[in-house]
Amino acid sequence: MxxxxxxxxxxxxxxxxxxxxxxxxxxxxxxxxxxxxxxxxxxxxxxxxxxxxxxxxxxLVNPHIHLFTFQLREHIVNSWNELWNKARELERNILKLRTSWNKALSLIATLGFTTIAPTEICYDKFQENINTFIEIIGGPFIFNKPDRMLGKIVHVSSILNIGPELFKELVDEAFKKNITVSIHISNTRNEVFEFKKKYGKFPIEYLDSIGALRENVTLIGLEWVTSWELKKIASNNCKVILIPSCSMLYALGGLPPIIEFIGEKITLGLGTCSFTCNSPFIFYEGKALLYYIRTSYWSFKLTAQQVLDIITLGNTRILNIKGGxxxxxxxxxxxxxxxxxxxxxxxxxxxxxxxxxxxxxxxxxxxxxxxxxxxxxxxxxxxxxx
Ligand SMILES: [Zn+2]
Missing domain, CATH: 2.30.40.10 (Urease, subunit C, domain 1)
Structure with a gap:
């Protein structure tokens, strides 16, 4: 051709x-x-x-998308916790989940993606149907425990759900099988301080202290990461996926130190996360990232070319695949x-x-x-x- x-x-x-x-x-x-x-x-x-x-x-590659969240668009939610509660309700409704997957895939198919890494509750059923026109690289979505290890990515919804010790077990097991573990972490200030109260350290600081930050770990969100945790992310060669629409829409408040991440040469990717945040068209998310940084830093430090680098080179590195x-x-x-x-x-x-x-x-x-x-x-x- x-x-x-x-x-x-x-x-x-x-x-x-x-x-x-x-x-x-x-x-x-x-x-x-x-x-x-x-x-x-x-x-x-x-x-x-x-x-x-x-x-x-x-x-185009999307390294972080939850297809099952499509049907959550029926709700109006007023907090991050409310979104999680609705997601848990949806998790138990197989009919609604199927509707979500079908509608999400219909939409995704029109947006120019060639590879996506959906992080889903039940994943294997739809893989064969879609894999002809979008390459699927992904694994199960985990709310509470790592009960399955499929695909190239296993996703953990929150460190407080799984607990750091179980997370370390998952990371070690995945490392042996060359599987990436992604995790939403340090999203809200409450979550971070709840963790600190329980474990005496900030989440990434604690994960580092128990050896759970390995190079197969991809951290998502990081709205409330501290400067010393940033150094630990860099020294352990962990990767980071930015989800600016999600951070802004759910009023998570903090800003991942994106310019500092770039300064530390941390591999950055860009994902679209929940369907409730934005259209999963990756250029919309790229634009959101550009606005987010320029507004927060009051500067032109991030260029459109750097955003494209994150979308292409960054997203393929995150998934550990060729291309970009x-x-x-x-x-x-x-x-x-x-x-x-x-x-x-x-x-x-x-x-x-x-x-x-x-x-x-x-x-x-x-x-x-x-x-x-x-x-x-x-x-x-x-x-x-x-
Ligand atoms: Zn997400």
């Missing part, structure tokens, strides 16, 4: 090269990017996609955006990244390439029930 005459290719290579008017050839057998160049030779039966009005970028760049020989997971709509204009090589982060809309997404296969996500909306 050939993506012919791509208006732009955002490579996300070390120099952040953006190519203009190039062909991109995909080997559907090896599911990799075969060649990038000008006027590439085509096989007689090769499928040609005219991309002269399109930008091709590394496939467009390079010959790498897996062919791509997101293809049509520039014909005026919401992205005027567009040039200079402003394309900024315009995608600030102005793009889901209707700009025209194709994805998932494991070398072309998908039209806005046409093939997922409606099959399971």
């Amino acid at each position: 050939m993506l012919k005459n791509c208006r732009f290719i955002i490579t996300q290579d070390d120099e952040r090269t953006i190519l203009e008017n190039k062909d991109l050839k995909i080997n559907e057998e090896t599911k990799t990017i075969e060649e990038i160049g000008v006027e590439l030779a085509k096989e007689p039966s090769e499928k040609i996609i005219d991309c002269s009005t399109h930008v091709v970028m590394p496939g 760049t467009i390079t010959e020989g790498e897996p062919a997971n791509l997101t293809i955006i049509n520039l014909k709509h005026d919401n992205l204009a005027p567009v040039s090589m200079k402003n394309i990244v900024q315009n995608l982060i600030l102005y793009s809309e889901p209707y700009n997404i025209e194709f994805t390439v998932v494991r070398g296969r072309l998908c039209s996500p806005r046409k093939n909306i997922f409606r099959k029930s399971f």
Whole structure:
């Protein structure tokens, strides 16, 4: 398959090269990017996609999303705790959970993702139905205990639910199996001080003291992390997923020290968390991140390019998968955006990244390439029930 005459290719290579008017050839057998160049030779039966009005970028990855929360949108909640209580009610209602998964997947399918890591209560049932047009990398969602270890990620909802000692057991076991453990942590001030009252230390400080911060740990939220805990995150090579809409909507109050994370070279990713917070369109979340930091720090320290780096390079590193760049020989997971709509204009090589982060809309997404296969996500909306 050939993506012919791509208006732009955002490579996300070390120099952040953006190519203009190039062909991109995909080997559907090896599911990799075969060649990038000008006027590439085509096989007689090769499928040609005219991309002269399109930008091709590394496939969008969502490392933190709870599909089951879709149906929670029926409620109006007035606190973080109320949201958790509603989530626990939903956990016991299999019919509503199924509705949530189906509707969430229908929506997700239109948003240009090639890989998602959903963190769910029951996960395996829908995997085979969706895996053809979005690559699923994820594991079970755990409210109370690590009863299953599936996939590349196991998610823990809260350190107070599971307790630090059990969390350490989970991390150690997952480490042996090369599984990442993600956890919402230090979200509200109350939660942090409740933990400190019980264990005598702040959550990350305590986890470090018992050896539970290992490189397979990804920390989510971190609205109330302390400066000394930040150093422990860096020295233990833990990763961090930012969820700005969730932090803001649920009035969690604190701000993860994002600029300081970058200064410590901590791997950052961006997730969309609950469906109740925002649309899971990752560019909306990228824009939220940019506004969040510029408002909080009163500065332009974070750029649109850095946000794109977090979305592409950061999110693939978080999931420990290949991709995040467009390079010959790498897996062919791509997101293809049509520039014909005026919401992205005027567009040039200079402003394309900024315009995608600030102005793009889901209707700009025209194709994805998932494991070398072309998908039209806005046409093939997922409606099959399971
Ligand atoms: Zn979450």
